[in-house]
Every structure is written in C-alpha cells, then in structure tokens.
Amino acid sequence: MTCSASTTSDSTEAPAAEVVASNLDPLTETYGIPFYLQYLAHWPEYFIVAEAPGGELMGYIMGKAEGSVAREEWHGHVTALSVAPEFRRLGLAAKLMELLEEISERKGGFFVDLFVRVSNQVAVNMYKQLGYSVYRTVIEYYSASNGEPDEDAYDMRKALSRDTEKKSIIPLPHPVRPEDIE
Ligand SMILES: CC(C)(COP(=O)(O)OP(=O)(O)OC[C@H]1O[C@@H](n2cnc3c(N)ncnc32)[C@H](O)[C@@H]1OP(=O)(O)O)[C@@H](O)C(=O)NCCC(=O)NCCS
DSSP, rough: OOOOOSOOOOOOOOOHHHHHHOOTTTTTOOOOOOHHHHHHOGGGGEEEEEEOTSOOOOEEEEEESSSTTTOOOOEEEEEEEOGGGTTTTHHHHHHHHHHHHHHHHHHSEEEEEEEEETTTTHHHHHHHHTTTTEEEEEEEEEEOSSSSSSEEEEEEEETTTTTTGGGGGOOSOBBBBBGOOO
16 A cells, blocks of 8 residues: 555555554554454455554554445445554545545445544544545444443444445434444
8 A cells, every 4th residue: 555645654464463452542442353353354355554664553444344235235334443643644544544445436335334432523523524424323332341331423424436326325313222223
C-alpha cells in the first residue's frame, strides 16, 4: 500500500499479536488473539496494516464481508480502525477506509458499515467526512468489562455503486437493540 501521507509505508497482513500488543488507543476495541486469527483466516484481504519504514505500526483496519445477497444486504464491515497518535491527521485512516471500500466494491457489496461509540465525535465526524451517515442507533451496543451496559453505538453506512438507489442507507426511524441486529 502506498499511503496518502508523505511517509513511505508498506502494508502487510497484520501479525495479530502485533496489533494486540500495540493497543493503539483506548477507543480501539481490543479483542483476544483468537478473534484476530479468525479474521486473518477468513478475510485476510480485509486486514491491512500500515507500517513505518522502521517497522513501527502506524495504523490498521480489519473487516469482513457478510450479509445476504438475496436481501441486498451483502456488505463490507469495518470491525476495527485505529491510527497511532503520532501518525494522525496524515490521511491514513481515510486511506485505509478507501482500501476497505475498494475491496467491498470488488466483492459486489451493496454498502460498507461500521459501529462507533456515539461519544467518539472525532471518529463520527471523520466517517461523515468520508461519506458515511447514521443508519440507526443501537442502544447499549457497548458493554463495560463487568458486563454492564456502557454506551450506545451509531451504525453508520456508505452505499457502494451496486446500490444504485442508495436504499441501504435510508435511516431507520427508531433505535434498535443489539439483539435486533444480525
Ligand atoms: C479516528 C482515527 C482513526 C482517525 O485517524 P487519522 O489517520 O488521524 O484520520 P485522517 O488523517 O485520515 O483524517 C481524515 C479526516 O477525518 C477528520 N478528522 C480526523 N481526525 C480528526 C480530529 N482529531 N479532529 C477533527 N477532524 C478529524 C478530518 O476531516 C480529516 O481530514 P483532514 O485532515 O483533511 O481535515 C484516529 O483518530 C484514531 O485511531 N482514533 C482512536 C480509535 C478510533 O476512534 N477508531 C474509530 C473507532 S470506530
């Protein structure tokens, strides 16, 4: 990958341990190693890391393709996106999102979606800047480590070219609960 940032960087399939160890930001969900390995096994093309010339992890994105084609819900999903603080505002997240969207286009997805904490204004605004809009609010989507409800999520979407009428991004009129989403 050639990043849009002025730094020269490469992308490789992420060693899961490197991503976990980096834990770039508290706003980035950190999962167990098996979770990352599952993504690498099933959707390796959707796991992209940006490395600085010295091998330092600048940022990464991981995602997957899912949903019913028959119901026109086949789509790309962003599971995690994180950029290390020292490499922010260089256009790296925008580039990683662009790559994930290109992959989803090639797979014939109708849209790309993601979940983001409603309080994460920087990310919400960035996604809006990149063409995403709020499709629905998912009440208490995030839980605290003690299992208690923590925060609502916005489910944000961007239509891809296959969704010519942009039906996939028509916002739902009411919030949903986590058990209501697939
Ligand atoms: C959100 C995050 C991924 C953005 O990464 P980034 O590489 O700095 O983003 P980019 O440089 O590609 O920014 C793209 C656009 O988003 C907006 N943006 C990004 N960060 C911003 C900030 N701190 N303040 C205001 N706007 C911001 C801008 O419009 C920016 O374009 P511009 O620089 O031309 O104005 C990064 O801050 C991060 O890792 N945060 C913690 C983890 C997180 O919240 N992940 C998303 C969870 S779903």
